[in-house]
Amino acid sequence: MPNVQSIREAFAEASSFLAAHGCNEPQRSAQLLLEHVLGLSGAAYYMALADPFPQAVKEAWEAGVTRRASGEPVQYITGEQEFYGRAFEVTPDVLIPRPETELLVEAVLKYGAQLWPDGMVPAPGGAAQAGAADADAAAEAAGGMAAARGESGAAGTRAPRPLTAVDIGAGSGAISVTLAAEAPAWRVCAGDISPGALAVAARNAGRHGAAVDFRLGDLLEPFAGMETDILVSNPPYIPGGDIAGLQREVRDHEPRTALDGGGDGLDPYRRMMEQLALLPAPPRLVGFELGQGQAGQVAGLLRAAGHWNEIITIDDLAGIPRHVLGIAR
Structure with a gap:
């Protein structure tokens, strides 16, 4: 990119450069990268747009824009993603938290408070x-x-006893850390098959002062024998054959183990239903995130299990059925 005189010019040049390289949301990416290298956000960023572009950050700025142009998600470049009003560290070891998952957390907190008003x-x-x-x-x-x-x-x-909520597929800890922070009376546990992901999640828990019991293992296996009242999961749900057609940001950079849900994308849900036998009793509240077109099948799995007398489907902000909950009243 040519030498730019102001922060606004840097934004405009980067936006055009990223658009020309096929990046989605080029203007948003340019702003996030600028905020990162400048150490500014919100109103402070907009107030600084007319200021001269500081040469001290030029090298870091150009490196970030080049990485983004190659398809790397901006969150991996800045190392952060906001979730439920909190900043979470993200690395290539974890899936980048999505806004729609906030709706799952919101629903679990809502129905958990209904079933256990005092968290006990x-x-x-x-x-x-x-x-x-x-x-x-x-x-x-x-x-x-x-x-x-x-x-x-x-x-x-x-x-x-305090209710126990278990998050399967902890990733960055977005779900479990948020539950622990929003409902401190709960006992929150989380598991993941990836040691790297658990390390990121543990750092996020420490960052936000959230007490979470992290365990390494496959789905429900680390929690065998544990009294579990709430089971929540945003598991891999993309059919394996569809991954090649995903956006390059997802396909080439986010961890495949957090994406691939098997032939039809539903393997993790089936396995979790089978692994319920590892627990002393089925959880009274189950909440799953899922992919487009999967709500009916996942709801069917919950009905077939026979443990929950109320099945709820929640749409995301685009009107797509995104979450299925099972509740035993």
């Missing part, structure tokens, strides 16, 4: 659920078991 799960069993004739015996038995476990509660029953 009442203890099962105990004298309160025993028949009148057996109440005294049940209380005595419950008290003895609680004492053996060192637990306490009304009439000697187990005390309520």
Whole structure:
């Protein structure tokens, strides 16, 4: 690019350059790259447009624009993507968080608050659920078991526990870190098959002061035996044969393991339904993100499992059915 005199000229030159190289949203990319190298955002960026372009950032600026022109996503160049009002680190080890996933988090928070208003799960069993004739015996038995476990509660029953939400396919931690930050009374866990992704997610949790239990492993396997109340996942859902036709930003740069959902894109959902047997009981709330045209099939998988008496489909901002939730009322 020729020498530019002002920040506005740099923006215009980069926008034209990126458009000529087939980049999607060239103006938005140019602005994000400028904000990154200048250390400005929001109103401060717009107020600086007439200022002279600082030569001290020229090399970094040109390198960023060149990388973007080659098809690399701007988020990997800047190292950040905003999600639910928070800045998340992103690297090529993780899928870049999408705005539509915010709707999934919003729905999980909403229905989770309905099912557990105080974020606590009442203890099962105990004298309160025993028949009148057996109440005294049940209380005595419950008290003895609680004492053996060192637990306490009304009439000697187990005390309520914080609800447990498990995010399958943690990626950058966008879902799990946001849930932990927005609902601090919850116990939030997250798993991923990629050590690199978990490292990024852990850094994002630390950045936002969110308590998340991260575990390495395939889908539900790291959580075998864990009482799980909420299961949420944005798994790979693109049919393997469709990946070659994706935008180059996605196809050539985002991790394939976070994209490829098998022959029809539904393998992860089927496997998670099968792996529910690893848990002590099915979660009362399940929320999945999915691809275009998959809502009916994923809803069918939930109905066939028979654990949830309410199935909800949520459209994204473009009106595409994007999320399916199962709720056991």
